[in-house]
Amino acid sequence: MIQLIHVSKSYDRRVALFDVTMEIEKGEFVLLMGPSGAGKSTLLRMLIGEERPDEGQIFVQGKNVSRLKQSEVPYLRRKIGTVFQDFRLLGKKSVFENVALPLIVQRSSEADIRRKVMDALRAVGVDHKKDQSPNSLSTGEQQRVCIARAIVNGPVVLLADEPTGNLDPERTAELIELFKLINARGTTVVVATHDPHVMKLVNRRVMTLMQGVLIPEQRGGDRVDA
Amino acid sequence: MRWLWYLFRAAWANLRTNRTTTVVAIVTTAFTLACVGIFLLSYVNLRNAAAWLQEDIKIIVYLDDRISGEETRELEGRLKADRMVAGVRYISKEQALGEFRAQFPSDSHLLEGLGENPLPASFIVTPATGYQSPDAVSRWAERARTMAGVAKVDYNQEWIDALAGLIRYIELTAIGVGMILSAAAVTIIGNTIRLALFARREEIEILRLIGATRAFIRIPYFLEGAVLGACGSALALGILKLGFELFRQQISSAGRFQGIENMVSFFPLSICVAFVAVGMGLGVAGSVVSLRRFGEGRG
Numbered sequence: 001m002i003q004l005i006h007v008s009k010s011y012d013r014r015v016a017l018f019d020v021t022m023e024i025e026k027g028e029f030v031l032l033m034g035p036s037g038a039g040k041s042t043l044l045r046m047l048i049g050e051e052r053p054d055e056g057q058i059f060v061q062g063k064n065v066s067r068l069k070q071s072e073v074p075y076l077r078r079k080i081g082t083v084f085q086d087f088r089l090l091g092k093k094s095v096f097e098n099v100a101l102p103l104i105v106q107r108s109s110e111a112d113i114r115r116k117v118m119d120a121l122r123a124v125g126v127d128h129k130k131d132q133s134p135n136s137l138s139t140g141e142q143q144r145v146c147i148a149r150a151i152v153n154g155p156v157v158l159l160a161d162e163p164t165g166n167l168d169p170e171r172t173a174e175l176i177e178l179f180k181l182i183n184a185r186g187t188t189v190v191v192a193t194h195d196p197h198v199m200k201l202v203n204r205r206v207m208t209l210m211q212g213v214l215i216p217e218q219r220g221g222d223r224v225d226a
Numbered sequence: 227m228r229w230l231w232y233l234f235r236a237a238w239a240n241l242r243t244n245r246t247t248t249v250v251a252i253v254t255t256a257f258t259l260a261c262v263g264i265f266l267l268s269y270v271n272l273r274n275a276a277a278w279l280q281e282d283i284k285i286i287v288y289l290d291d292r293i294s295g296e297e298t299r300e301l302e303g304r305l306k307a308d309r310m311v312a313g314v315r316y317i318s319k320e321q322a323l324g325e326f327r328a329q330f331p332s333d334s335h336l337l338e339g340l341g342e343n344p345l346p347a348s349f350i351v352t353p354a355t356g357y358q359s360p361d362a363v364s365r366w367a368e369r370a371r372t373m374a375g376v377a378k379v380d381y382n383q384e385w386i387d388a389l390a391g392l393i394r395y396i397e398l399t400a401i402g403v404g405m406i407l408s409a410a411a412v413t414i415i416g417n418t419i420r421l422a423l424f425a426r427r428e429e430i431e432i433l434r435l436i437g438a439t440r441a442f443i444r445i446p447y448f449l450e451g452a453v454l455g456a457c458g459s460a461l462a463l464g465i466l467k468l469g470f471e472l473f474r475q476q477i478s479s480a481g482r483f484q485g486i487e488n489m490v491s492f493f494p495l496s497i498c499v500a501f502v503a504v505g506m507g508l509g510v511a512g513s514v515v516s517l518r519r520f521g522e523g524r525g
Contacts, residue, residue: 048435071440078437088432100228105438107229149436 007056034209081150236446240422255458265400415512455509
């Protein structure tokens with residue numbers, strides 16, 4: 001599903017990723033661990049075509065993302081749901097309108113939008129808040145709306161960049177359960193986090209990045225000094 | 227169709243969010259385009275006047291005083307038979323004197339001291355359609371000068387040539403001024419679009435990340451530019467029409483230029499439509515410039 005082959009990336013001589021090679025299978029749930037500045041966000045940005053590697057190649061669903069034309073990038077992003085740490089919700093639009101955005105840009109039909117948005121909102125448990133502004137919701141609810149928007153068009157991959165950064169332990173546990181649920185439906189999930197508690201909650205494959213270098217794999221539940 | 231609704235709503239939101247800037251942009255664009263319109267209106271009217279004068283051109287063939295009545299009739303026959311001539315009217319010496327007195331009543335005493343009527347008889351020749359161009363008229367006049375009994379051939383070509391020169395000058399000025407002021411309109415609208423882009427930068431970023439194409443992101447701003455340009459040019463037409471009617475009223479009441487108010491005309495509908503279309507084009511050009519500067523459309 002996702003393959004990185006000897007990928008390196010630097011910003012002004014600062015190495016963000018160095019010779020990273022990894023493979024994530026279809027339907028996997030992978031934790032990408034590492035402290036701030038380890039290169040997790042850079043890696044996720046590369047997967048959605050936001051950044052290009054200086055060296056190496058990246059494949060998503062067999063497509064070489066590193067060689068994608070600019071005009072093809074939007075179509076790649078439609079297959080990948082992204083959950084942002086800062087949610088990136090539009091306060092002037094309702095929860096429904098925020099979640100509908102990915103479907104609107106794909107020119108989905110009105111009936112499809114209504115059905116899929118309500119399904120996504122129900123899946124994350126905020127369907128009763130559909131007419132409210134995201135600004136009136138709690139942090140946890142905003143994060144759920146963000147996830148609903150990421151899954152609304154049935155992506156093959158869900159990427160989450162520090163999704164628990166703004167949540168308390170209880171909300172973090174709920175969120176991880178939600179990701180497991182989404183994964184159980186067949187979506188490949190990659191969660192980037194620096195929070196070791198998340199690792200304890202997820203008994204899945206863990207990939208750790210330290211200063212841009214991928215270190216040998218562990219499984220969730222193992223102790224990590226990240 | 228929600229996506230279409232979304233694009234129109236986004237454009238409308240841009241216009242409403244920066245209401246003051248929108249109004250200022252429309253008014254400034256209107257005055258800028260009205261300046262271009264003044265040149266265009268002058269150009270159109272002068273061209274019409276030139277065409278009208280060209281169509282109305284008359285050639286005066288003055289006759290030698292020594293010419294006999296028989297020779298005069300023969301010359302009239304030759305002129306009427308000419309395929310380059312549409313009409314011939316004979317003005318006798320007496321008619322010429324009568325017309326002079328009618329046109330210049332205060333100066334008629336000047337001729338009385340001369341005793342004999344000094345004004346020559348003449349033929350007023352109207353060139354046939356297709357032979358009214360300056361070249362054709364000039365060639366015909368040259369030929370007429372060689373005819374027996376002809377003393378002099380005169381026509382108002384110099385006037386027409388002077389008008390053609392003025393039209394060319396106005397045309398060049400209109401192109402120059404038009405280009406400069408169009409660039410100004412593009413900048414004014416472009417700056418307004420930039421404000422809208424800045425206000426919606428977060429939304430643009432989100433749209434990019436969830437898979438919106440460049441066209442999808444750009445369309446609301448193109449629409450906004452087109453609306454600004456169309457409103458600005460329509461308002462410019464309104465200003466021009468108002469100014470034009472005031473001008474016509476002024477020359478009508480002044481009395482000195484009687485008849486001119488009926489010769490001048492406002493733009494026909496086709497030019498009005500083209501004017502608004504150009505305004506829309508300039509608006510879209512403003513959007514393109516701003517979107518490029520803003521750096522929208524990356525990946």
